[in-house]
Amino acid sequence: MSLLSRRQFLASGSAALAAPFFARSLQAAAPSRVLRHAAVGAGGMGWNDLQAIMSNPFVKLVAIADVDLARIRQAKEAYPEARVYQDWRRMLEVEGNALDSVNVATPDHMHAPISLAAMQLGKHVYCQKPLAHSIHETRVMARVAAERRLVTQMGIQIHSQKGYRQAVAIVRSGAIGKVREVHAWSSKKWGAVGAPPDRRDPLPRDFNWDLWLGGGAERPFVADHYHPRHWRRRLDFGTGTFGDMGCHIFDPVFEALALTAPVSVRSEGPAPDAWNWSTDAVIRYVFPGTAYTEGPTVPVTWYDGAAPKPREILDLVAPDPAAEAAAGSGAAAEARRKAARQLMGEGSIIVGTAGVLHVPHPSVPRLFPREKFADWKLPDAAGSHHWSDWAEACTGGTAKPLAPFDYSGPLTEAVLLGSVAVRFPQKTLRWNSAALRFENEPAADAFVRRTYRAGWELPVV
Numbered sequence: 001m002s003l004l005s006r007r008q009f010l011a012s013g014s015a016a017l018a019a020p021f022f023a024r025s026l027q028a029a030a031p032s033r034v035l036r037h038a039a040v041g042a043g044g045m046g047w048n049d050l051q052a053i054m055s056n057p058f059v060k061l062v063a064i065a066d067v068d069l070a071r072i073r074q075a076k077e078a079y080p081e082a083r084v085y086q087d088w089r090r091m092l093e094v095e096g097n098a099l100d101s102v103n104v105a106t107p108d109h110m111h112a113p114i115s116l117a118a119m120q121l122g123k124h125v126y127c128q129k130p131l132a133h134s135i136h137e138t139r140v141m142a143r144v145a146a147e148r149r150l151v152t153q154m155g156i157q158i159h160s161q162k163g164y165r166q167a168v169a170i171v172r173s174g175a176i177g178k179v180r181e182v183h184a185w186s187s188k189k190w191g192a193v194g195a196p197p198d199r200r201d202p203l204p205r206d207f208n209w210d211l212w213l214g215g216g217a218e219r220p221f222v223a224d225h226y227h228p229r230h231w232r233r234r235l236d237f238g239t240g241t242f243g244d245m246g247c248h249i250f251d252p253v254f255e256a257l258a259l260t261a262p263v264s265v266r267s268e269g270p271a272p273d274a275w276n277w278s279t280d281a282v283i284r285y286v287f288p289g290t291a292y293t294e295g296p297t298v299p300v301t302w303y304d305g306a307a308p309k310p311r312e313i314l315d316l317v318a319p320d321p322a323a324e325a326a327a328g329s330g331a332a333a334e335a336r337r338k339a340a341r342q343l344m345g346e347g348s349i350i351v352g353t354a355g356v357l358h359v360p361h362p363s364v365p366r367l368f369p370r371e372k373f374a375d376w377k378l379p380d381a382a383g384s385h386h387w388s389d390w391a392e393a394c395t396g397g398t399a400k401p402l403a404p405f406d407y408s409g410p411l412t413e414a415v416l417l418g419s420v421a422v423r424f425p426q427k428t429l430r431w432n433s434a435a436l437r438f439e440n441e442p443a444a445d446a447f448v449r450r451t452y453r454a455g456w457e458l459p460v461v
Contacts, residue, residue, distance in 0.1 A: 033395040036100045038063040040088045040114050043071030043228060045128055046105030049155060050075055052387035053103060053126065059391055062098055065091040068228065069206035086208055088114055096121050101394050104128060105155070107231045108238050109450075110214045112137035117459050119144045124394040126387070128155040129247035130239050131405065131412040136436060136449040137458070138416065142409030144460060153390035153401040154408035156251050158362040162383035164252045167365040169379040170357055171256035171292060175367065177354030178294035182253050183313050184348035185303040186245040186361075190232045191272070191279035197222050215456035233276050239419055240277030241304040245346065246415040247408075249361050253300065253348055254411045258290045261433030262414055263297065267421040269307060279305035283418040294353055302418060313349055317358040317368050420447045 037059050039050045043066065053059055061079045065088040066072045072084055085091035092099075102118040103126040104111055112132040115125045125145070131154050132138040145152045158164050171179065200220035203209055209221045216236045224230065232238035253259070262285045269281040283302040289295055303309050346361040356368040367373035384402070392399040413433070421429055423444070430439040438444045452458070 033058050033397075035059045035391055035395050036062050036098055037391075038065070038091060038095060038099050038102045039075070039105070040065045040091075040102060041105035041128075042066040042075040043068070044105070045155070046071075046103075047074060049103050049105050049126065049128070049387065051078075052157075052385075053391055054079065056388055056391045058395060063091050063095045067208045067211040068204070070204065071228070086206075087211055089117070092117055092121060096123075099123055101125070101151075101391070107212075108243065109133045109216055109236060112141055113215060113456065113458060115141055116144060119148060119150055120459050122148060122150070124151040124390075126153045126155065126390050129408070129412070130243050130415060131247075131408055132416075133237075133239065134448065134450045135413050135416050135420070138409050138412045139436065140458065140460060142405040145405040145409075151390060151393045151401060152405040152408075153386065154247070154403045154405065154412070155386075156247055156403050156408065157386040158248055159251050159255075159403045160384045160386040160389065161362060162381060163362055163364050164359070165381035165383055166378050167252040167357065167359045168256040169381045170365060170367070171350060171352075173379065175355060175373075175376070176350065176352030176357050179257055179292055179298060179350055179352050180294050181298065181351045182257075182300040182348060183303070183309060183351075184246075184249045184253060184300065185307075185309060186241055186249060186346045187305065188241045188245055188346075189279040189305040190238065190241040190244060190277065191305070192230075192233045192276040193273055193278075195275055196225050213453070215450065215452035217453060235272060235275060235277060238277065239416065240272075240281075241279060242281055242283065242302060242418050242422075243277075243415060245304070245361075246302060246418065247412060249346060249348055250300075250302075250415055251403075251411060252359050253350065254414065255407075256350070257287075257292045257298065259287045259298075259300075259414070260290075261410065262287045262300075262417060262431055264428050264430050265417045265421040266428040267418070267423075267425050269422065269425065271423055271425050277419075278422060280307040281305065281418070281422055282307045283421055285414070285418075313351070314344070316351070316356045317344075317349055317366065420444050423447060 035058055037053060039046065042064050054061055061082040063083045063085060064072055064075050065085040067086060069086055076084055101124040104114045105128045108130055111127050115127045118125050132141055199222060201223040203221055212227055226234060226237065232244060264286045266284045270278040272278045281304045285300040286297050287300060289297050348359045350357040355372060358366040367376060389399040390401040393401055417431060424441060427441065429441050429444055432439050436448055
């Protein structure tokens with residue numbers, strides 16, 4: 001990256017979220033240290049991750065791989081010395097001895113194969129969320145990372161920002177008492193209905209469809225149906241709204257309550273069809289109680305798309321009518337009202353015995369009832385730079401990643417249980433986490449693991 005573009009990056013976007021913490025990372029990492037890095041996936045979130053990782057001056061980009069070479073041009077212009085590969089397997093084969101770390105930002109179905117191949121070579125890994133496409137893959141990734149003592153991080157960058165750190169601190173302080181229930185949601189609709197178009201389109205130049213499919217079953221390429229935008233909607237490649245946004249929005253709840261594996265999960269929304277994830281999900285979890293919850297269990301409910309949330313829950317954190325009226329009229333007042341309503345687009349409501357915490361995604365947490373907490377000061381929980389923490393830790397620096405696979409793995413497993421439950425609507429599935437199976441529905445066990453195309457099996461079992 002040129003000096004100008006690096007300065008531009010540090011002045012805006014992801015790095016600007018935590019400038020003082022980024023400065024700490026620069027001081028903590030000795031100038032002699034070099035993190036020799038490779039990126040798999042250079043477009044979209046892959047480009048964002050790469051810029052954030054490379055904002056550290058001790059990181060050297062050795063290689064970039066992307067099945068679509070058109071999406072690698074921007075990265076190649078920024079980092080002209082990096083070698084380019086279309087096949088990530090070839091990149092690891094050729095460059096393996098010259099690498100210390102790899103970040104993975106591909107469609108969900110390739111997270112585990114690529115990450116595990118890198119970890120098998122002893123490379124530290126930063127992987128986008130969800131950690132994997134299946135519960136079994138997620139379990140294996142966490143196990144291998146622990147066995148090889150690797151530095152890992154899942155790409156839930158909001159986890160390291162101040163708002164989420166404050167939410168965790170509030171719950172653990174006891175400010176809202178013991179937690180009785182949680183409601184979490186996203187208004188996004190990453191699903192669809194219907195078979196793919198019955199056609200085979202010409203492949204774009206410099207795009208390898210076979211590599212993109214990876215372990216997925218063979219099928220004809222259909223322009224814009226899978227690559228580059230809509231794969232999240234497809235059963236074989238993405239994990240829908242819930243699998244993706246659930247990893248973000250469940251995160252502060254999961255950490256604040258110190259949750260473990262749920263004992264049951266039940267879907268009350270529509271089932272997916274044979275090709276696509278459904279939308280408007282309602283998924284009810286029951287987790288074992290913890291020191292922060294009331295009773296032996298705690299219910300956590302997820303809603304996405306247009307699925308209605310309980311009115312009595314929304315009313316607990318509704319905008320203050322008096323405050324809205326006092327805001328007056330005009331463009332500025334309407335902008336403030338609109339911003340308040342947008343806080344309800346994604347987030348969670350944590351209901352305690354002594355108060356309620358609203359955690360907008362991503363924004364400052366809010367405590368209710370307003371009168372009780374009018375003079376209550378939010379904790380001064382420090383945020384940090386999610387990517388720099390990981391990069392510095394890879395070099396033996398003092399920073400520590402806050403979402404390593406031993407945390408983000410169990411979080412992702414819990415989220416992906418919802419992706420199994422939607423296939424069995426109106427049935428409560430009892431989960432045995434230790435055995436990786438359901439106690440009362442053998443048919444659901446088929447969705448705990450994936451089936452891979454010949455030659456694309458996981459490098460470890």
